Amino acid sequence: MKIRVMLEKVMNVILCLSGVTAIAAVFVISLYMLINGVPAIQKVGLVPFLFGQTWRSTGSNPEYGILPFLLTSVYGTFGACLVGVPIGLMTSVFLAKIANSKIAGVVTGAVELLAGIPSVVYGLIGMLVLVPNIRTIFHLKTGTTLFSAIIVLTIMILPSIINVSVTALKAVPKEYEEASYALGATKIETIFKVSIPAAKSGIAAGIVLGIGRAVGEAMAVMMVAGNVANMPSFFKSVTFLTTAIAKEMAYAPNGSLQKQALYSIALVLFIFIMVINMVLNILLKGRKEK
Amino acid sequence: MDIIKTRKLNLYYGTFQALKGIDMDIAEKEITAFIGPSGCGKSTFLKTLNRMIHMVPGVKITGEVSYRGKDILSNTIDETNLRKNIGMVFQKPNPFPMSIYDNIAYGPKLHGNTNKAQLNDLVEKSLRGAALWDEVKDRLKKSASGLSGGQQQRLCIARALSVSPDVLLMDEPTSALDPASTMKIEELMIELKKDYTVVIVTHNMQQATRISDKTAFFLVGELIEMGKTDDVFSLPKDKRTEDYITGRFG
Numbered sequence: 315m316k317i318r319v320m321l322e323k324v325m326n327v328i329l330c331l332s333g334v335t336a337i338a339a340v341f342v343i344s345l346y347m348l349i350n351g352v353p354a355i356q357k358v359g360l361v362p363f364l365f366g367q368t369w370r371s372t373g374s375n376p377e378y379g380i381l382p383f384l385l386t387s388v389y390g391t392f393g394a395c396l397v398g399v400p401i402g403l404m405t406s407v408f409l410a411k412i413a414n415s416k417i418a419g420v421v422t423g424a425v426e427l428l429a430g431i432p433s434v435v436y437g438l439i440g441m442l443v444l445v446p447n448i449r450t451i452f453h454l455k456t457g458t459t460l461f462s463a464i465i466v467l468t469i470m471i472l473p474s475i476i477n478v479s480v481t482a483l484k485a486v487p488k489e490y491e492e493a494s495y496a497l498g499a500t501k502i503e504t505i506f507k508v509s510i511p512a513a514k515s516g517i518a519a520g521i522v523l524g525i526g527r528a529v530g531e532a533m534a535v536m537m538v539a540g541n542v543a544n545m546p547s548f549f550k551s552v553t554f555l556t557t558a559i560a561k562e563m564a565y566a567p568n569g570s571l572q573k574q575a576l577y578s579i580a581l582v583l584f585i586f587i588m589v590i591n592m593v594l595n596i597l598l599k600g601r602k603e604k
Numbered sequence: 605m606d607i608i609k610t611r612k613l614n615l616y617y618g619t620f621q622a623l624k625g626i627d628m629d630i631a632e633k634e635i636t637a638f639i640g641p642s643g644c645g646k647s648t649f650l651k652t653l654n655r656m657i658h659m660v661p662g663v664k665i666t667g668e669v670s671y672r673g674k675d676i677l678s679n680t681i682d683e684t685n686l687r688k689n690i691g692m693v694f695q696k697p698n699p700f701p702m703s704i705y706d707n708i709a710y711g712p713k714l715h716g717n718t719n720k721a722q723l724n725d726l727v728e729k730s731l732r733g734a735a736l737w738d739e740v741k742d743r744l745k746k747s748a749s750g751l752s753g754g755q756q757q758r759l760c761i762a763r764a765l766s767v768s769p770d771v772l773l774m775d776e777p778t779s780a781l782d783p784a785s786t787m788k789i790e791e792l793m794i795e796l797k798k799d800y801t802v803v804i805v806t807h808n809m810q811q812a813t814r815i816s817d818k819t820a821f822f823l824v825g826e827l828i829e830m831g832k833t834d835d836v837f838s839l840p841k842d843k844r845t846e847d848y849i850t851g852r853f854g
Contacts, residue, residue: 492694
């Protein structure tokens with residue numbers, strides 16, 4: 315009997331410690347980002363850093379403006395969502411409500427495979443297939459453009475959106491759909507007017523995951539976006555927040571302002587993702603309470 | 605006048621025969637109750653009348669079912685219109701996860717009514733028809749999930765009324781409710797029969813005697829006996845009916 319009581323207490327402590335680990339990690343990371351990210355911003359100035367249009371970290375007269383990266387990340391993510399969300403949602407509807415189990419099995423397998431492909435492979439295929447074709451089709455000097463990055467990101471966020479949305483759509487109680495059919499609704503009407511609204515918070519969670527993946531992706535984007543610190547434009551080579559860090563981190567001298575500025579970019583990226591998460595969460599909860 | 609007729613209706617789930625040669629006439633503006641033990645086919649029969657049973661994979665049906673002279677088993681029937689005319693209320697209250705107003709407006713909107721003023725009228729009329737208006741008129745924009753079980757079921761009845769049906773099918777509409785809510789819905793059904801034909805499946809024999817004009821007794825897929833409720837309960841013609849209603853099995 316005593317052993318069982320002891321075991322109970324020990325397990326409680328272990329479970330509690332596991333919970334603390336996650337919180338501690340978030341806390342330590344936030345702290346580390348702040349400590350390392352703030353100095354460069356102080357030296358450069360918050361406004362010139364965030365809204366400066368020129369990034370020239372290695373020149374004799376260096377400038378550290380990250381607006382090109384910031385806007386590229388915003389445009390890239392938005393563009394990927396603009397195309398990826400409708401496709402992902404339609405695929406989810408197809409899988410959860412329309413396809414018979416055989417076809418659904420094949421498509422689900424393909425989606426899972428898509429989720430499992432390493433991002434460097436996406437980048438490689440983008441580089442070998444997408445970039446040359448975009449160059450020829452649109453008669454550009456180079457095919458490494460924001461447009462190429464958006465296409466790659468679109469495909470990369472599909473599995474996140476689809477997996478979560480399918481689960482949400484399948485969890486919609488059959489009774490809702492029956493009630494709709496009994497009122498004379500067709501299948502498509504029922505799906506779009508009852509099932510999707512009923513699953514909206516799950517679908518939104520999938521979209522949040524997708525956005526997270528698009529904002530945070532570095533490797534694949536680096537291989538197809540050209541990595542020039544241009545202000546974003548559809549058919550120009552661009553640099554994302556992530557790639558700006560990855561590209562220079564390896565050769566920036568320790569302790570230099572350049573390295574510190576890279577930490578600051580990471581801090582901005584970190585806050586950027588947190589803000590997106592928070593805004594979407596508030597939007598979702600606000601809707602739920604209604 | 606008989607509004608729904610079935611002749612030699614057989615229904616199979618795969619190889620299992622769930623309905624065996626059902627001949628039935630359902631009269632207009634009456635309450636017809638289906639009674640019988642679980643698995644006797646009464647719900648299956650009910651769902652055949654608005655083709656909800658067609659959504660079950662592997663269902664095969666032979667025989668005839670007609671609604672106002674139209675063959676509803678025909679592949680060319682307008683299912684949307686049929687279900688507008690023959691509404692259904694389910695066992696478990698199943699309001700949509702939206703506002704009370706949107707629950708009621710859903711059906712009329714489906715059938716093409718988008719006029720705001722007309723929708724407002726319809727919502728009020730339907731809720732009054734289901735004896736729910738006074739309880740919810742101040743919170744039409746609130747979520748339907750905040751209502752009690754009995755209110756939710758009356759909302760579902762109002763939702764069914766919103767498309768001006770002719771017939772209402774009710775599949776054990778009070779089995780998930782407490783006695784007070786059950787009583788309200790029974791009173792409502794007696795009100796409804798002035799304007800609608802009501803067909804109800806019930807496990808509760810007292811309920812059948814309280815509200816129905818005709819009673820049909822089902823047993824393992826067969827219609828054993830059907831007649832005026834008073835006759836069926838006081839002078840059952842078939843020994844099996846007598847055994848069931850006196851509680852010897854079921």
